[in-house]
Amino acid sequence: MSHQEALTKYLAAFITGLVQAGIKDVVISPGSRSTPLALMFSEHRDVKVYMNVDERSAAFFALGLAKASGNPVGLLCTSGTAAANYYPAVIEASLSGVPLIVMTADRPHELRDVGAPQAIDQLHLYGRHVKWFAEMALPESGATQLRYAKTTAIRAVKEAIGHDKGPVHLNFPLREPLLPLLDPYPFNDEETTIIIEESILFLPYEKLKNLAEQFQGVERGLIICGKIEEDGFTEAVTTLAIKLGFPILADPLSQLRSSSMSSTTVIDSYDAILRVNKVVDELKPEVIIRFGGAPVSKSLSIFMKSLYDSEHIVVDSGSQWKDPNYVGTTMIHCNETAFCTELAILIQEKKSSNWLSTWLAMDEIAKKTISDHMQLTEELEEGKAVYELVNLLPVDSTVFVGNSMPIRDIDSFFHKNSKNIMVMANRGANGIDGVVSTALGASVYKRPLFLVIGDLSFFHDLNGLLMAKLHKLNITVILLNNDGGGIFSYLPQYGEPKHFEVLFGTPTGLNYEHAVQMYHGQYTKILDWEGLKMAILDSVSYEGLNVIEIPTDRERNLTSHREMWQKVSQEINLFLQDAEK
Amino acid sequence: MSHQEALTKYLAAFITGLVQAGIKDVVISPGSRSTPLALMFSEHRDVKVYMNVDERSAAFFALGLAKASGNPVGLLCTSGTAAANYYPAVIEASLSGVPLIVMTADRPHELRDVGAPQAIDQLHLYGRHVKWFAEMALPESGATQLRYAKTTAIRAVKEAIGHDKGPVHLNFPLREPLLPLLDPYPFNDEETTIIIEESILFLPYEKLKNLAEQFQGVERGLIICGKIEEDGFTEAVTTLAIKLGFPILADPLSQLRSSSMSSTTVIDSYDAILRVNKVVDELKPEVIIRFGGAPVSKSLSIFMKSLYDSEHIVVDSGSQWKDPNYVGTTMIHCNETAFCTELAILIQEKKSSNWLSTWLAMDEIAKKTISDHMQLTEELEEGKAVYELVNLLPVDSTVFVGNSMPIRDIDSFFHKNSKNIMVMANRGANGIDGVVSTALGASVYKRPLFLVIGDLSFFHDLNGLLMAKLHKLNITVILLNNDGGGIFSYLPQYGEPKHFEVLFGTPTGLNYEHAVQMYHGQYTKILDWEGLKMAILDSVSYEGLNVIEIPTDRERNLTSHREMWQKVSQEINLFLQDAEK
Missing domain, CATH: 3.40.50.970 (Thiamin diphosphate (ThDP)-binding fold, Pyr/PP domains)
Structure with missing residues (x-):
């Protein structure tokens, strides 16, 4: 079998594996060493190719495709610094859990570390910032090698979309000539694949029951949601919050502010509210249940740090330790949607709560004040x-x-x-x-x-x-x-x-x-x-x-923000004083 | 001593070390965590600061400053993906031996890997692509810590400019508040420094003498110079070539084409000449002495690979293995200028050589043909x-x-x-x-x-x-x-x-x-x-x-190049046929 035939069969097996595992979009930057992969991705009927000359931009574009589609996305570039331009987006993908399959073409072994052009050390190029790295074998077309190529593709996608989603990196040593054979159509859509079944993390029933019993008796509870993307989470957490009578302080990236269920428990103006000393001093929760990434709000972060006596439960399905403020008292490693759904079943819906209505009232006051402030703002800011x-x-x-x-x-x-x-x-x-x-x-x-x-x-x-x-x-x-x-x-x-x-x-x-x-x-x-x-x-x-x-104008932006916070503070203080009477 | 005082003294000691070791230019990208270093570099009277918003561009700008000035250059950015944007330029600096001192501000240890904003794993961020990495201690102002900070700065520069020049990476964990004290002027220019004396690699005299004896009897020799930047090399290698009667095939980055001594031995049209089969077949050298990086010319590379029977000597002062074509028969690890100078002393100048004059004649013919071709080229290409x-x-x-x-x-x-x-x-x-x-x-x-x-x-x-x-x-x-x-x-x-x-x-x-x-x-x-x-x-x-x-027009560029190579080939063939008669 010729070099070109082996190259074609090997890469066809690999790409078939990727497509079977869910890859639909591949972002490619032009280059020579990556030629066979680029040509074969372009040839595949079920792959959409996006060309992008600037690899830094290409990697972020792939990140955007993956974030918005919910599917893993492929990235391909040639050897050399091209691959290093992916680094910022690879790190972002790693920390925000976005599945990318990064494929870098490389010189074969005999052209490495000997001063050959466009040859850099690409092994573990992204260090600990990818979930998985594999140096691919040189193209060969024996049955085992074709099965290896296809399995590695499927496994790469599995690593990228499993628990703790993120980027993976495959490095491809490729020898000249770099042209594959595109006629006849090199892919076989009928080929069998490998099915992967994933489980979710589930807290034992006994633990859930204990938590339900504990929460049932708490009035002053808060749910805090940072950035989170879990199927069904919005509905599950809202249901839980309503039953518990706990306000949800919802970061904009929690997607909770724009759901049809959000009006009853979601608080969105906490960044302004928590700048008021009286709130921080007097509205201390007994229990906090937190989901998702660190919220954007700095005043919320400072508030959380001040709550030394609160029980602070962090629920997270990944393996990260999401607690930059060191406020967590219980870390629960569990699927968030399942946690909320199962817990809500065990909770008896509470009657109207003064605690919740105080938060909702403050939220309305803050928003009314902001709205009034905006009415008066004539200059652009x-x-x-x-x-x-x-x-x-x-x-x-x-x-x-x-x-x-x-x-x-x-x-x-x-x-x-x-x-x-x-x-x-x-x-x-x-x-x-x-x-x-x-x-x-x-x-x-x-x-x-x-x-x-x-x-x-x-x-x-x-x-x-x-x-x-x-x-x-x-x-x-x-x-x-x-x-x-x-x-x-x-x-x-x-x-x-x-x-x-x-x-x-x-x-x-x-x-x-x-x-x-x-x-x-x-x-x-x-x-x-x-x-x-x-x-x-x-x-x-x-x-x-x-x-x-x-x-x-930077100066005017600053002044307007400060005036706005000042006004909110005044109104919230008035409200709390009235409430005390 | 306050946090701010300690921060100021510690960073002043560090920056004083850098300046004493030769840093004059620092390229800074805006950010918050890097604030104390940015402010103190700006405050230093002997540091020129260049601001650059895009860190990828900033790092390449620093690379250009260092390449052109011959001095090491500092680079500073904030924490997060900012630092990852340096990667392409860091790799280029590493492979081309350009001294950069990369300084990345980082979150302190307690804000790492806990979901804090703008916190990525910056330890060994550039992997094996830097010569040296150090995680700096948190700022402290004890006498030992100040001496440590200053010594580390000097050592970092030493690592960057020593044998095998290249980039080094220092990561600075910094705690809030991030403002240093700039009044009074925080630097003391009078401070003592650490002197570093470097030696050069020198081939033992006996070995040189053997080589001189060997070369003395060789007519068909070639010197090949790729990219090289060594003080005095141009003069030394030209002197050696004249004495040996060896043509120098000089890559444009050897800087040999534009020296006052270049006319007598330098061949610059070899890329066109070596596309002629008759030249490749008949003008085989017995000995090749090669300096510097891989030449740009692909036809030269193919020519070198065809010379199975030639003695091929690679002289290199770095620790790289500069032989992508696997043609080297002797690898000499030695300062290139010293090698040429000392060897030339041992060589008796040869009388006029037919070999050299053939190469020079072909070179003139190639250039005349190229010139004629250009005269006839009317459209832009x-x-x-x-x-x-x-x-x-x-x-x-x-x-x-x-x-x-x-x-x-x-x-x-x-x-x-x-x-x-x-x-x-x-x-x-x-x-x-x-x-x-x-x-x-x-x-x-x-x-x-x-x-x-x-x-x-x-x-x-x-x-x-x-x-x-x-x-x-x-x-x-x-x-x-x-x-x-x-x-x-x-x-x-x-x-x-x-x-x-x-x-x-x-x-x-x-x-x-x-x-x-x-x-x-x-x-x-x-x-x-x-x-x-x-x-x-x-x-x-x-x-x-x-x-x-x-x-x-891409099509026209291609056609014109091919026509030009074709014409050169005809003329060189004619010349060689004439010479045979």
């Missing part, structure tokens, strides 16, 4: 921009949120609704990198999609916009342009005027209209609030890349 | 663009060359001259990534600087252009725009029409004038050869970012 956006978003839309300030503003201003809006963000490592590409990847599966992003983060991944042009993707970018790093004005270094603007303000002075033109997008610069409304309403009917820039 | 550029470059200028096709065209068309032109490129891993940023970093020390780059590589690092705007750097970019990946037309996959254009051609259809406008640069699109001349002559007087686009 970021808090109101996000507030307005959320109100204008169409039903069933998705909002992808940049890190640093936008996610904090979404936390503050994305309030309970029944519009079924999904909120997405890269909250594994919270980087400002790769956000444009991730959002564009997500836009393939989530429409309409709005990306809310600051100018530095937009700049960081400007290259990502090429995917909108090449693949005709639809996205509306809400660009909050304060010409620099807005978040630093909220931090102590703001008091260091000598170096502040150079090191932290970092104004770039760029007019992004040029970039958007280059990518054939539509660009609108907002001049007033009416203009923002019009632009967002118009965006629904626009196809392609649509960038709406909201020019803001 | 890349080979002639590079050929014209090289002729027009001012004395003492630097040309930074992109990978893929530009470096191959420079190899073919950058001929011997006495203009003292430096040729630079990223030839560690040969990536198309980070080239714009590396060139801009180099432009700080090398003026005037011309970057010759293809459109995909330009696109990949478009963000790098921000540094030209922010730091008022002068650079002329010669953008060879064939709208896609030109090199693939020269490879076998060109014969795979079904997927070729999507997977390898990868046209982006971008008009880069928009991007250049965004960065406040000047943009000129060339329409004919006269226009190119004018634009390059004008560029000398232009300050700032200047982009000259040469639109070309």
Whole structure:
């Protein structure tokens, strides 16, 4: 059998395994060494290939595809630093549990570490940041080798989508000639596969019963939900909360704020409420049940740290230790949906609770105050921009949120609704990198999609916009342009005027209209609030890349936020004083 | 002592060590966790800080600074994926031996692996791609700790600039509050330092004498020089070659083509010459002495592989095994300049050699043919663009060359001259990534600087252009725009029409004038050869970012190259036939 025949059969077996295990999308960057894999993925009828020249952007695009589709996604690049450009997205995928199958083409063994061009040490290139690494064997076409190639593909997907989802890395040494044989069609769709059955983690009934008995007698309980993506979790946790009479402090990435069941127990303005000393001092819970990642809110984090005497239960189905504040008193390693569902069955629904109604009342007051504050805000600033956006978003839309300030503003201003809006963000490592590409990847599966992003983060991944042009993707970018790093004005270094603007303000002075033109997008610069409304309403009917820039002032953003928190604080204090009377 | 005082003293000791060991430039990306280091670098009177928002670009910019200045350069970023963006440049620095001191701020131990925001596992983040990694202690101000901090800084520089130069990585856990005390001035310039004396590798005299005796009797010898940067090497190797009567096949990155001594022994058109079967068959050397990295030329590489009976000596001062073709018969681990200088002393200068004059004659014929071919080339194409550029470059200028096709065209068309032109490129891993940023970093020390780059590589690092705007750097970019990946037309996959254009051609259809406008640069699109001349002559007087686009056609580039090789082959064959008569 010729080299080309063996190459073709081996890679066909591998790709068949990937497809059988659920791979539908593969993001490929151009290169020579990866030629046989690139050609064969393109040839496969059930694989959709996305080309992306910039590997950093390619990996984040794949991340977005996987986040939005719920399926594992393949990534392929050539040898050398190309593969190193995947690193930021691989780390984000690892920390946020997104399944990626990273495939890097490599020089064969005899061309490694001898000064050959484009040859770097690719073994364990991503260190401990992948769930699994395998150096593939050189292509051979014996029956065992074909079975090995296919099984390894299926196993790679299994590793990526099992408990603790995440990226895996397969390195392929490939020898020249690099051309496979595409005629006849090299894949056999009829081939048998390997079925993988996964179980879920389930807490023993006795333990659940003990917890139910304990919770039944507690009035002052809180449920806290950070970012979580578990089938059926929204309904299960809401049911449990209603039965227990516990408010749910719901991070925007918990997806609880935009469900039809959210109105009765979900609290969404806790970031403002928990800045009030009186609340922190007087509304201490006896029990906290926490699910998901660390919430965005810093005031919530400080509140949790202050609760030394509370029982604090962390429920998590992964193997991470999700407790950055060291407040956990019980760590429960269990599927979250199953935990809520089974526990709720054991709980007798409580009668109306003063504790819950106090939280709900404070939440209403905070939101009314915020709303009044926004009414009075005439000049453009970021808090109101996000507030307005959320109100204008169409039903069933998705909002992808940049890190640093936008996610904090979404936390503050994305309030309970029944519009079924999904909120997405890269909250594994919270980087400002790769956000444009991730959002564009997500836009393939989530429409309409709005990306809310600051100018530095937009700049960081400007290259990502090429995917909108090449693949005709639809996205509306809400660009909050304060010409620099807005978040630093909220931090102590703001008091260091000598170096502040150079090191932290970092104004770039760029007019992004040029970039958007280059990518054939539509660009609108907002001049007033009416203009923002019009632009967002118009965006629904626009196809392609649509960038709406909201020019803001870092100083004014800071002042407006502080005024808003001040007003909420006043109103909450008044309410609590009245309640005491 | 307060936390802030300890933080300040500890970091002052560290930074003092770095500066004493030779760090002058530090490239910083904005972030919160890195605040104390960023502020203190900015405060130091002898440190020049370059801010760069995109860490991938920042690291390549630092690489360029270090390559052009010959000094180690510092890099600083915050925690999280920011640090992962350095990876491509770190790998390039590692493979091309460029000293970088990579400093990553990190969360302290109690905030690691517990779901805290922006916390990734940064220990050994760059794996085996750095020469040295150290996890720094938390800031403390005891005498031993201050001495430790300073010594570690000096040692880090020593590791980066010693034998086998390269990047080192220091990870800094830092606790809040992150503000150091800048008043009074925290550094003491008078402090004592640690002196480091380095030796060079020197081959024992007996071995040298044996080699000299052996070479003295050889007529058919070749010296091959790839990329090499050793003080005094150009003069030493030329002297040796003249005495031995051996031609030097000199890669453009050997810097031998543009020295005043280059005319007598340097051969620069071997890429074209060695495509002639008759040359490969008949002009076999008995001895090859090779220095530096793998040459760019593929025909030279194939020629070397064909020489089974030649003695092939590889001289290298590093610890790498620079022999991708497995042709070496003797590996000499020795300082290259010392080797040439000492050996030349032991050699008696040979009389005129027929072997040398044949090579020089072929070289002249090849260049005359290339020149004639260029005269006849009317339409814009890349080979002639590079050929014209090289002729027009001012004395003492630097040309930074992109990978893929530009470096191959420079190899073919950058001929011997006495203009003292430096040729630079990223030839560690040969990536198309980070080239714009590396060139801009180099432009700080090398003026005037011309970057010759293809459109995909330009696109990949478009963000790098921000540094030209922010730091008022002068650079002329010669953008060879064939709208896609030109090199693939020269490879076998060109014969795979079904997927070729999507997977390898990868046209982006971008008009880069928009991007250049965004960065406040000047943009000129060339329409004919006269226009190119004018634009390059004008560029000398232009300050700032200047982009000259040469639109070309991939098909035409390929045809013109093939015609040129064909003509050279005819002329060389004629010459060899004449010589036989």
